[in-house]
Amino acid sequence: MSSSATTIVAATRxxxxxxxxxxxxxxxxxxxxxxxxxxxxxxxFVIARSHARGWPPPGQPRLxxxxxxxxxxxxxxxxxxxxxxxxxxxTVFGRRRALRRLTGAVLLGAIFVAVQGLEWTRLLAFxxxxxxxxxxxxxxxxxxxxxxxxxxxxxxxxxxxxRLARGDLTADAFTATRVFWYFVVGVWPVLYTxxxxx
Amino acid sequence: MSTDDHSRPASRxxxxxxxxxxxxxIALTVLGRAAPALACPxxxxxxxxxxxxxxxxxxxxxxxxxxxxxxxxxxxWRELDRGRSGxxxxxxxxxxxxxxxx
Numbered sequence: 561m562s563s564s565a566t567t568i569v570a571a572t573r574x575x576x577x578x579x580x581x582x583x584x585x586x587x588x589x590x591x592x593x594x595x596x597x598x599x600x601x602x603x604x605f606v607i608a609r610s611h612a613r614g615w616p617p618p619g620q621p622r623l624x625x626x627x628x629x630x631x632x633x634x635x636x637x638x639x640x641x642x643x644x645x646x647x648x649x650x651t652v653f654g655r656r657r658a659l660r661r662l663t664g665a666v667l668l669g670a671i672f673v674a675v676q677g678l679e680w681t682r683l684l685a686f687x688x689x690x691x692x693x694x695x696x697x698x699x700x701x702x703x704x705x706x707x708x709x710x711x712x713x714x715x716x717x718x719x720x721x722x723r724l725a726r727g728d729l730t731a732d733a734f735t736a737t738r739v740f741w742y743f744v745v746g747v748w749p750v751l752y753t754x755x756x757x758x
Numbered sequence: 759m760s761t762d763d764h765s766r767p768a769s770r771x772x773x774x775x776x777x778x779x780x781x782x783x784i785a786l787t788v789l790g791r792a793a794p795a796l797a798c799p800x801x802x803x804x805x806x807x808x809x810x811x812x813x814x815x816x817x818x819x820x821x822x823x824x825x826x827x828x829x830x831x832x833x834x835w836r837e838l839d840r841g842r843s844g845x846x847x848x849x850x851x852x853x854x855x856x857x858x859x860x
Contacts, residue, residue, distance in 0.1 A: 580838070
């Protein structure tokens with residue numbers, strides 16, 4: 561009885577019935593939780609800094625503001641390249657163009673993570689560690705959490721690139737992947753301003 | 759034979775009637791003896807900068823989830839609205855649906 565009723569409903573449903581893109585919806589909900597995660601970290605950092613006598617604490621190295629600003633531009637360029645790839649994928653027979661731009665976005669993202677890693681090795685050599693001070697703990701926690709997200713997002717972009725090259729990447733999966741990378745790109749300027757500049 | 763009510767033992771109804779007064783007396787005694795806990799740093803951190811930070815982060819963490827829920831609701835509404843308005847244009851067809859990108 562109920563299965564026949566379902567069949568009738570499915571058969572009479574108009575072809576333009578509302579459809580939720582579940583992959584994109586799921587990614588948006590996930591990104592929402594990630595935004596709250598970073599908001600919690602930033603809040604804890606701001607409160608710890610407000611209680612400190614001096615910030616950065618005496619004897620601790622200063623963060624590389626200019627080099628990271630240039631690296632931020634690289635990350636933003638990666639986001640722009642991915643947006644361009646999304647536009648190319650939306651056009652008819654735009655797969656090859658989308659593939660080239662997606663590859664560019666992945667490379668720029670990888671450059672960003674590599675430069676961050678180089679910065680970290682220099683800061684560690686200057687004595688800024690997780691245990692050296694609250695300053696170091698928060699720096700590595702916040703920037704490290706972002707780097708982990710960047711690596712995860714680059715992995716998903718590589719997966720999308722592979723599927724796109726084979727010609728079996730769905731539009732919804734590509735949109736969901738892009739949403740994750742846009743989050744990684746979009747949250748970084750906020751973290752840079754709070755951790756490096758303020 | 760005189761009947762003196764005061765000499766009678768308290769009945770169950772009397773005890774039930776006195777219970778709120780007894781509880782209030784206990785609560786007031788406990789509250790009066792309790793020392794301030796000072797668990798919340800805002801209450802004892804006299805630093806104005808710290809208080810401003812607490813206020814800013816409280817506002818951020820209160821408004822952000824509401825904004826996220828509103829954004830998701832808006833996206834869902836637009837998604838359903840787009841579905842009702844008919845099939846997408848051929849140029850933007852790749853942006854929707856579960857078809858592969860060609």
